[in-house]
Amino acid sequence: MKAAPLHERIRREIEAQILSGAWPPGARVPGEIELMAQYGCARMTVNKALSSLAHAGLVERRRRAGTFVARPRSQSMVLEIADLAREVTARGQAYGWRLLSRHEVLSTLPEMPGPVLELEGVHLADGTPLAFEHRLISTAQVPEVLAADLAATAPGTWLLSHVPWTEAENRISASAASPALARALNIAVGDPCLTVTRRTWRSGAPVTLVHQHFIAQRHELVARFGASGG
Amino acid sequence: MKAAPLHERIRREIEAQILSGAWPPGARVPGEIELMAQYGCARMTVNKALSSLAHAGLVERRRRAGTFVARPRSQSMVLEIADLAREVTARGQAYGWRLLSRHEVLSTLPEMPGPVLELEGVHLADGTPLAFEHRLISTAQVPEVLAADLAATAPGTWLLSHVPWTEAENRISASAASPALARALNIAVGDPCLTVTRRTWRSGAPVTLVHQHFIAQRHELVARFGASGG
DNA sequence: AACGCGAATATGTATAGACAATTAGACTGG
DNA sequence: CCAGTCTAATTGTCTATACATATTCGCGTT
Incomplete structure (x- = not known):
């Protein structure tokens, strides 16, 4: 068990919620401020986690609105x-x-x-x-x-x-x-x-x-x- | 022509060098300190650009050694x-x-x-x-x-x-x-x-x-x- | 020449703060 | 009821700094 970086841990925990179906498509993902308080870390750290998920297409981020679980339109393999x-x-x-x-x-x-x-x-x-x-x-x-x-x-x-x-x-x-x-x-x-x-x-x-x-x-x-x- | 973020511009310019063949596989990519001076920005900014390229598999980064153009072992489509x-x-x-x-x-x-x-x-x-x-x-x-x-x-x-x-x-x-x-x-x-x-x-x-x-x-x-x- | 070890170096991670850009939602006037 | 405007929430970008971590290089010893 190697110590994973914090932003990686945050990323994986959110990813798990999405892949398990606990957070269905369209559901709101906790915002950066919220996660920042939850994990007791800086905003850049949660930003890195969420940006990574957005880049992978798992979530969609919109300014002012927040971060939401994306709906898979076409599975790109x-x-x-x-x-x-x-x-x-x-x-x-x-x-x-x-x-x-x-x-x-x-x-x-x-x-x-x-x-x-x-x-x-x-x-x-x-x-x-x-x-x-x-x-x-x-x-x-x-x-x-x-x-x-x-x-x-x-x-x-x-x-x-x-x-x-x-x-x-x-x-x-x-x-x-x-x-x-x-x-x-x-x-x-x-x-x-x-x-x-x-x-x-x-x-x-x-x-x-x-x-x-x-x-x-x-x-x-x-x-x-x-x-x-x- | 929309104003691209700086880290995106840096990323693209390095990517262009690699894809054009000007920097062949194995070639050393300028380090973060070097790019930081070249673009007159903070290290985090060039880090974002280089990390992105590393994540995409275009470059390989090794601590102490530096950043190098990766050799495409298997093209992942x-x-x-x-x-x-x-x-x-x-x-x-x-x-x-x-x-x-x-x-x-x-x-x-x-x-x-x-x-x-x-x-x-x-x-x-x-x-x-x-x-x-x-x-x-x-x-x-x-x-x-x-x-x-x-x-x-x-x-x-x-x-x-x-x-x-x-x-x-x-x-x-x-x-x-x-x-x-x-x-x-x-x-x-x-x-x-x-x-x-x-x-x-x-x-x-x-x-x-x-x-x-x-x-x-x-x-x-x-x-x-x-x-x-x- | 071989080996071990320390130091220098480049990247990896994280913080705290600042401002910009976008836009949903409230508010206002017609 | 509608259209336009304002506000505030949220993400996007960037800075400057600090320390952690891995790894190469050179040095000294054997």
Whole structure:
């Protein structure tokens, strides 16, 4: 039992009231002056606790009116999109990457126009295929990628360590394996695949566009929402 | 152009340096004393800016060592899991719900033991099937659900307004349509489906366990990672 | 060279006070 | 009854200071 800071303790006690349902949405949360007296501390301290809850979306604060329990309109989950190499090794499996093709082409896609490096390859876990990847990388944005050894290092891993802190959007859907995909992943044509399409920007400019097709039985994505969160 | 608070301005300027790549991962961020002199403000103000960035995961702060740009190990995306009724109407389509079965049973599932209400139904968009739903609701946790008219209101919508602020976990995968599923959704057996399994707790006690099978062509999930303003 | 230890340093937490900004609610005049 | 105004409650921001805490660095000893 480590001594938690006071503002953290206050935060957690209020959070517990909300999550347990004792304070329903719309209910008034004690104000800063009130909590200040209750805990015998300075206003900045309770402010830190309440601001944190407001930032997390659990409460809504309005000047003059007070602090109220927010109503959850859309549950926004946190989806951890880890680097595949890291994720596979974290599961105790041996990660592998097989580069199938590599071309420098001029893309005419509206999402990613200009000169790109086009890659195709397969991610392996313990030697068996896990996912097929088709990727475009803007060589205007990342010229260094042309010199990278992308047969040894998966492009996602390489990019993560060379072009950090990008903005991204993931679209998740399902699809049936095409003949080409089935051959690459060694599955039957028509087998269901989990498809993740990720677009990545750096200061507004497209960096990479990737389609990953996972063998459905071997992969799933997990998104969590919650305070304590196991 | 509204006057942003000073701590917000400081935060944004540092964030811009990081996102543009000017300060790469591992680079040292000016310390609180330094920024305090630079902006001519109190330490608490720059502390608020840096703490905020640390909370967002953009920087890592270590006592005695200083503040450093973090390396993005796993991009954590925000996945908005909205209520289906809301999502469909937001797309300009007419939302519908058809309840197929409703049973009160005693569940022996380890994830959700005890008395439950078991429901099956289909979500419709503009009259055509969008997703099949199989749901268990703990009647110990939510006894009021037994009196709800779940033919008129989809259980997800009902729960959202009656049992707010729960913790949840979503597992996203792909599967091939079983004969029963194909019949309910009016698709072919073996067609790919996007499957979302959501477990929901309230103060640690299971509230609901739901499997949603989306017709792959008609639905996709979108997860975004933006700096802050996104 | 290896180890232990103290000190310097940067962050973490907290206080007490001040003023600004917002706005719900009361009050006022028509 | 309505519209406009004023007031006061509440949060938002910021200052200046103090002490706590963790951790790196260098020094001295072995």
